[in-house]
Amino acid sequence: MSDQKYRLVTRSDFDGLVCAILLNEIGLIDDIKFVHPKDMQDGKVAITGRDITTNLPYVPGAHLVFDHHASETVRNTGERPKNYIIYPGAPSAARVVYECYGGKSRFPDSFDDMMIAVDKSDAAEFSIEEILEPKGWVLLNYLMDSRTGLGRFREFRISNYQLMLDLINYVRNHTIDEVLALPDMVERVTLYFEHADKAKEQLQRCTTVHGNLA
Template identity: 50%
Template structure:
């Protein structure tokens, strides 16, 4: 089967597990919105993981709450969809857990932590092991924007999927393609913080970072902002869309100030996006951005400061 998943740490872990279990033998990475818009052809030979359901797929694994709101899919698919810290956790348990995957303990702990944002300040500021790999592979960290690497992020995802099966955490971190990314990540952390401060404002409980038109966007993990703004409990991270067109907004609970109560996925759904209770994204086109983005931010601030 072909795996269709996101190009992030959870997608990588899903791929490594499905590959190890002999379920998939090739893969493609897709943006959730492209699947929703019917831009990726899907058939019964496709296994979808951590992406929205597409009718006609052979298997579907997902853990996003807004999927339940979008479709009452019970009984319409093979696979499993429920709320868990990561989609990889569903696949791990579905195919037999530790008995099937004896070498995946460290990776499973890290993917659950990173995907659910269940991290300490020390893990955010000084990531080690698989948590560091998780940050390196997160598109929001921004390493994909730097083109001086020997292989692309896409190619590294493929390498790591295969390597996960039989390499230790230490061996993964010593892979030359991983090491060169660690160097860039570490040298850009200070620049990232300065950039965030220059383009961020707060409105009550909400951190709003608007990086449209900012070039370059330095590399930094998505959780660092919460250590910089400890009094706020939710953030909106806005960047230009693909090819500089429109924009995307990623909204998420602070993982350090855990006082937010709004349903982010539900709000994003109103703006043609989706997500979980605690995190979600939506996109705006050039035509809808000027009206839609301020409207979404206004609603977010009203909900978060109620």
Template identity: 45%
Template structure:
């Protein structure tokens, strides 16, 4: 079967698990919007994980609350959907309850970290002084921005494929995975750029009521950095709205997230993002906006979040 998953730590963990229990012939890492726009043909020989439902898929696993809104009508599928800390946890439960989960038990420690990372149940030290699986989660997260920099020995897609074997060999030893040369060169860049990233966040962010608005449009060379650092810099706010240029400048991306340290926001981000063609969880989500209407729609989003409080 062909596995199609998201290019992040949770999507990677899904690939590791499914590679143990299914006959996986090929793996593709994709953006959810490409599926929503019908750019990728999906059929009965495909497995979708951590991505929106597409009719006709062979197996589907997901945990995003926006899928409840998007699929209010009954959909028929094999697999599992539930609100859970991670999509990898959904995969694990499905096979455990069907009697095929024995091979997956050795990944319990990894799954705990994936749950913690994807649900953003993090401590201040997890953000400012990461290590182990948590550091790997930031390195593999496309929102960190490491993939946009060049000079690596192998491409990001090649690294994602390599990581499946690395994690399978070292399910209880994240330090062994972090020591791999292709991983380490990205870790080094991550820490080298932290100061520049923090400075840029301060320069490009303003606060309106409970909302941090970070406008990164027009920046061609974005330093890599941890997306959660912003909440340590503006502890009085409970939501960040981050705006930046999309692929080749064809659209604007609006990424919204609840503060992981000030958990008082009443906005259901995933539901709000579906109104603009995006999706996500209650606490985080994204949408892509046409350049011509981006200013108006970002303002609508900010005002709604301020109204919610």
């Protein structure tokens, strides 16, 4: 394998975090940038041949582009570029990266639970219990998701962006319980559950059920 290293450009969420962990494990990246998908579509993110992108709209010029969204196969018609690795049936972009680089034959067994969790999370295959009382990897997914809204709270010791960067190396050699026990995680877990009852009340107040839709 070449000694060339690249910058990972990905979403700031659990799938993006796991992509970073996988690519870091095989020594392919030395930098990371978290971006919004719309900014990629609008050309607001400068992409070069030193970039690997995951879980984002295809942008020409990247070294490699990993994705799993079937909608991208509709948006990008014609012959698929050689640098475009997309598995529309994969449950997560991290799974595409994992399988592309050898899967279980290349990555440690300690990554198995993480991979199951990122597939489950990106496909939103959660039980009611996991939504109301999240724990373990499911809880980490919620905490890392920008839609949870923790990024707007400024009293944390470090930013969510910095925490994502720190976790790339920490998750490699620690259990999910040890990850959630980190002081920077504990303060986010505490805040998350402080708002839980109000969030449940809001959902009950604002939601109407129509058959299997809410």
